[in-house]
Amino acid sequence: MTDIPIIRTVNVKKIYRMGTHEVHALRGITLDIKAGEYVSIMGPSGSGKSTFFNMVGVLDMPSEGEVFMRGHPVSKLSPSQLAWVRCHNIGYIFQSFNLIPTMTALQNVSIARIFAGSSPAQARDEAAKVLDQVGLGNRIHHVPGQLSGGQQQRVAIARALVNQPAIILADEPTGNLDLRTGEEIINLLSKMKSTMGITIITATHDMKMLSASDTVVRIKDGAVESVQSRDEIQISVGTIDGKTLA
Amino acid sequence: MDKAPQQMDEIPNQREVAWPIAFSVAWGSLRRRFMRAMITMAGVILAIAFLTYMLITDNVNQALLGLRSDAVNILLQKAGVDILAAGATDQMMLMLIGLSLITCLVGIINAMLMAVTERIKEIGTLKCLGALDSFIVKTYFIEASLQGIIGTAMGMAIGFLIAILIALSYYHQYVFPNLPMGRIVGSLSISLTVGSLISIAAAILPAYWAAQKAPVDAMRVEE
Numbered sequence: 001m002t003d004i005p006i007i008r009t010v011n012v013k014k015i016y017r018m019g020t021h022e023v024h025a026l027r028g029i030t031l032d033i034k035a036g037e038y039v040s041i042m043g044p045s046g047s048g049k050s051t052f053f054n055m056v057g058v059l060d061m062p063s064e065g066e067v068f069m070r071g072h073p074v075s076k077l078s079p080s081q082l083a084w085v086r087c088h089n090i091g092y093i094f095q096s097f098n099l100i101p102t103m104t105a106l107q108n109v110s111i112a113r114i115f116a117g118s119s120p121a122q123a124r125d126e127a128a129k130v131l132d133q134v135g136l137g138n139r140i141h142h143v144p145g146q147l148s149g150g151q152q153q154r155v156a157i158a159r160a161l162v163n164q165p166a167i168i169l170a171d172e173p174t175g176n177l178d179l180r181t182g183e184e185i186i187n188l189l190s191k192m193k194s195t196m197g198i199t200i201i202t203a204t205h206d207m208k209m210l211s212a213s214d215t216v217v218r219i220k221d222g223a224v225e226s227v228q229s230r231d232e233i234q235i236s237v238g239t240i241d242g243k244t245l246a
Numbered sequence: 247m248d249k250a251p252q253q254m255d256e257i258p259n260q261r262e263v264a265w266p267i268a269f270s271v272a273w274g275s276l277r278r279r280f281m282r283a284m285i286t287m288a289g290v291i292l293a294i295a296f297l298t299y300m301l302i303t304d305n306v307n308q309a310l311l312g313l314r315s316d317a318v319n320i321l322l323q324k325a326g327v328d329i330l331a332a333g334a335t336d337q338m339m340l341m342l343i344g345l346s347l348i349t350c351l352v353g354i355i356n357a358m359l360m361a362v363t364e365r366i367k368e369i370g371t372l373k374c375l376g377a378l379d380s381f382i383v384k385t386y387f388i389e390a391s392l393q394g395i396i397g398t399a400m401g402m403a404i405g406f407l408i409a410i411l412i413a414l415s416y417y418h419q420y421v422f423p424n425l426p427m428g429r430i431v432g433s434l435s436i437s438l439t440v441g442s443l444i445s446i447a448a449a450i451l452p453a454y455w456a457a458q459k460a461p462v463d464a465m466r467v468e469e
Contacts, residue, residue: 050465059374059462072257080378083260086461087376098371098464102278103271111271115376117261120270143278159375171465 004071005032006166006199007056012065014051014222025051027222028065033215035166038193038200040209043219050171052219053203057092057169058085070166087115091160091198095172097152099144105131105155106140109162116163130158134188150181157188168192170202174209186212260378268384276389282361283393289353290397291404293346294441298405300339301433306413309426318420325416351444358390358452362459369456370464379457386453394445402437406430 014026025048033039033056041056043049054060055067058074067074069085077085086092099108109127114120131140134154144152153173160168170189174182190212192198202209210216210233218225276283307327310318319329362369369382413421 054462054465059460059465077257078259080259081257083373083376083378084258086374087260090374092371092374092464094371094464098367098374100368100371102275107274111372112375114263114267115260115381120267163376 005068006035006070007033007201008068009052009055009062010066010068012052012055012062012067014048014055014060015063024222026055026062029219029222029224030065031217031224031227033199033201035199036193036197038190038212038214039202040213040216041201041203041219042205042216043225047219048222049203049219051222053169053171053201056201057090058082083115087112088163089166091163091165091168093153093156093160093168093170093173095175097144097149097156097176099152099155099159101144104141104143105136105147105158108144108155109159112159113162127158127162130162131155134158134161148181149177150184153177153181153185154188157185157192161192164196165198167199167201170200170204172204172206173202174204174206182206183208260376262378263381263384265384265388268381269388272385272388272392275385276392282357286354286357286393287397287400289350289357290394290441290445291401293350293444294398294401294437295405295408296346296401297343297440298402298433298437299409300343301436302406302409302430303413305426305429305433306409306417306421306424309424309429310417310420313420313424318417321417321420347440347444351448354390354394354445354448355451358386358449359455361389362386362452362456365456366459366463367466369459370461370466373459373461374464382457382459383453386456387449390449390452391442391445394448395442398438398441398445401441402434405437406434 009029009031011028011030012026013024013028016023016025027048029052041049041053051060055062058067058069061075069089074082074085092098099105100111103111106124106127109131110118110120110123113123113126118126128137128140131137131154134157136151136154136158139147139151144155147155153176160170168189173185173189177185186206186208189200189202193200202213213233214230216226216228216233218228307322310322311327311329322329372382410421
């Protein structure tokens with residue numbers, strides 16, 4: 001069953017009720033994400049991009065339709081199984097890094113390992129190793145407040161990687177970073193994809209992300225507007241698409 | 247691991263995190279937010295100090311009255327102790343103590359609920375990393391109870407010291423030879439029990455509330 005997509009969404013809808021008013025954030029999205037792909041989800045704010053991204057990341061449940069995680073219908077999982085999936089299968093990277101401010105870089109990474117069942121001592125060793133890999137070996141005892149934005153995002157990447165997930169879910173990972181640091185983070189993500197075979201799913205506005213992506217999914221008004229592969233993107237960048245989305 | 251025919255391997259349940267780990271997370275959080283914790287604790291310290299002071303002062307007064315010495319009785323009257331009514335419970339005082347304890351209970355609940363609101367994103371993030379509700383309950387419960395229990399201990403020490411110092415200022419040399427140690431230990435245990443019960447009662451609601459936060463709250467943009 002190796003050709004089961006790592007994530008499949010089938011007619012996913014999300015309806016928010018605000019008083020008597022219904023907001024259709026997603027109007028039925030069907031999409032397959034293959035293992036080892038680098039997928040960028042793009043779309044203007046209010047397009048439903050974030051809502052869809054949260055569904056794919058098992059953070060939110062659809063009102064209708066189903067999300068399948070390696071063939072498992074997510075809505076059928078118990079809260080404890082959902083926690084297991086988030087812990088072992090998905091690494092999350094956030095726009096504002098979301099490090100725990102009271103914990104050092106090392107503790108921020110090792111807590112994820114502890115949730116996965118490691119002993120604290122083991123978790124510390126493994127966390128230190130991963131922090132070293134992302135180039136922060138000498139800053140492991142700093143708290144987030146003592147680190148730059150780029151460094152904080154590296155800690156967050158280390159935290160996302162430490163449980164060796166199949167999927168990395170990155171929400172605007174370059175949104176709070178300057179151009180160069182943003183590029184470094186994108187390179188780091190691409191490297192993870194190519195060396196570890198991790199599926200990368202990002203929600204982004206960042207055009208730089210496109211060149212790293214295998215597939216770009218554009219969301220508009222709660223529906224998929226287009227799904228482009230890398231070759232198609234190369235052609236369209238710099239033309240109309242490039243100008244409107246940059 | 248057995249495999250269902252149409253699916254990848256079964257998804258297991260997430261493991262529980264042990265109490266000692268929750269404790270170290272809660273302790274770390276308290277240490278880094280020391281000033282905030284001190285302010286929350288101040289309410290407990292004051293209420294328990296007041297309770298302890300009242301109980302110990304009464305213990306000392308009772309012991310001195312028991313001496314039936316004219317010299318001591320004059321000192322007691324000077325200190326404002328109603329010798330004739332001694333031994334009867336003072337309703338007014340009980341009410342004051344009760345009020346101060348309720349204020350302290352509401353104070354901790356309020357402070358902890360604010361802490362939860364401030365840290366919605368943090369809780370969401372922990373859940374994204376695989377934290378179960380039970381882990382969130384444990385850490386917030388430990389954090390609130392620790393503040394309550396440390397506050398109780400400090401309040402007991404302060405209340406005891408003030409009671410003894412004030413007694414010394416009125417009754418001088420009569421205090422130490424006549425300290426009713428048994429009753430004082432009894433009073434301190436009452437303070438400890440009341441303080442701990444209040445702290446734990448105040449910790450339950452915020453901990454439960456914290457655990458209700460969803461992983462998707464980690465995605466909130468505002469900081």
